[in-house]
Amino acid sequence: MIDPTLVLQALVSGILAAGLYALVSVGLALAIGVIGIVNFAHGEFFMVGAFFAYQLFVSFGIDPIVSLFLVAPALALIGAAIYASTIRFVLKAPELNQMLLTFGLGIILQNLALLVWGGDPRTIAGIPYRSVGFELGPISVGLVPLASFLISLALVLGLYWMLARTATGRAMRAVAQNRVGAALVGLEVNRVYLVAFSLSALLAGIGGVMIAVIQSPTPTIGLAFTLKAFAIVVVSGLGNIRGVLFASLFVAIAESMVATLVPNGDTLRNAVFFAIIFVVLVWRSRRIA
């Protein structure tokens, strides 16, 4: 028989893990939805964020919570630099060109990181709150996953609010809908893109800081997160933030359920994730037609 507390525990863990998925995917959704750039280097921003947090901790003893505020602007700058030096030249290029360019950027970032930090997993060891947890009745909740979930949720909702209410957000939506029309009414399209791309990198970087505390990352984690974020963004309809939240929740809970309830299920996480993505895409394409 399946133990109901186990199911509840899996559900809670799944929901908490969904925060990080949503955060990374929402950044990518911004790049695809607003700029229309197929960014296969997105996960590398995430990886760079993680290793910046690690280095800040090792070199200066800076707590990852403080690092959030240092890594975020750093990643925004890196994003802006990459946009200005490369991305803006391929905005109108075919998707495949964008893919190759961003793959190239990803290879550069990943191998720079490998050169600096080597290939071994790096752990931010000795933070007091890393192993703190709460017991809520039969289930336990770790402080770090909970905090990362809340931060992610706040950022995703903040982004949603920004897009809906602020002038910058409206500009982004206008550019996303019609880049010529937006330019005609006086928006500086290129600047909107620059801001959107920086923001996209920033969100991924913050996700990276959190993964540095949750796991022990290596410089090669980027691609896996790129692919997963892509899958989530594509399933949720390219640039649909509510869809990203829903899809992240769904796949993260499914992953967590299988990992907890199926024997040896932890290794099945990827299979569950991609099987869901495949089935949803294929099923939806059939239903529509």
Added chain:
Amino acid sequence: MTRAASGRAFPWDAVGLIVLIAAAAVAPDVLRALFGRASVSYLSIVTNALSLAILALSWDMLARTGQLSLAHAAFYGAGAYTTALMLRHLELPMWLGIPAGGVVAVLFALLLGSMTLRLRAIYFAIATLAFAEVLKSIAHHAPTAFAGGNAGMNVAPLFRPAFVAGEMERWEVAFLRNEAYFYVYAGLLALTVLVSMALQRSRLRHAFTAIRTNEDVAGVMGVRPARMKLLAFMLSAAGVGMLGAVEAHRIGSVLPDQSFAVATTVLALVTPIFGGLYTTLGPIVGALGLSSVQELLRRVFDDGYLIGYGVVLVMTILFMPRGVVGSIGYAWRKRGSGPSRAAPSAAPGSDAAGAPTRAASDAPADDPRAEAGGDA
């Protein structure tokens, strides 16, 4: 118009093929004469380049119908696992594993292709990626007694040249082995090139281009998109499946993470874009070019040489957006024919180098939300 276009484009492919075959026939002996012992490793570098060319050209054949596959690791892995499983469980001649690998890959392509027929652009790409990742997980979780699970399986080598004491030196055994593999790869590449050229010469080329440019219009004009897309899928998978099988023998093992590596998929896509899409020559030039670049960088920089590799990719897209072959061809036509500049623009469909930019950019890139149906 068609005759003019083919008169211009095809001799280059034919010349390229003849040069390649001639070069391949003498390459091992030339290397041996020039470098002696070092030719053993040179030969395996060249073989890797041929392997990349087979992968890239196969991927390109599918891309000609506008289907951007991220599933080629799955076909490669299917081929590798097929030959490994046959070796382990069936008493059959080892060589049969190679065509069998191709057949199994084709069956997977048929399965995947028929499920993803209605998906376009990035939706198609992600669905194929998900398919490949699921297959990788299945390989991980296959019962150990049947398919090795995480530990994979050993695969016997295709060639075991014998060492004859007194008549040859030790390294010559390795040379003979590498030489034999080299010819197998060269043969497989020749086969892939022939298929690709046959496609380019036949009416299918126009059908593929029409589907890539606008599938709905192609359907209205009498092309059968579903049939064409599946055909391209199967042709593309066949070569990659056989490649996976041969490579399993050469490497000596199959492992889930190695046989279904995302890197295989990435290389399959990167190489044709680098060399020039939708041609026979482009992916081959891309494979030879990227392999040389990588090898040179490795020798010069050692650690972190892949940074340079990434820089080369980025620079290529920024300065040669049509890929190496495409950009050279484009510059050549622009320079060589001032008055007849109207010709390429009048026939965008048959213009091998000019078509990709136009065809792919207008539909998917400008409006990423243009899915088969659209979303809420």
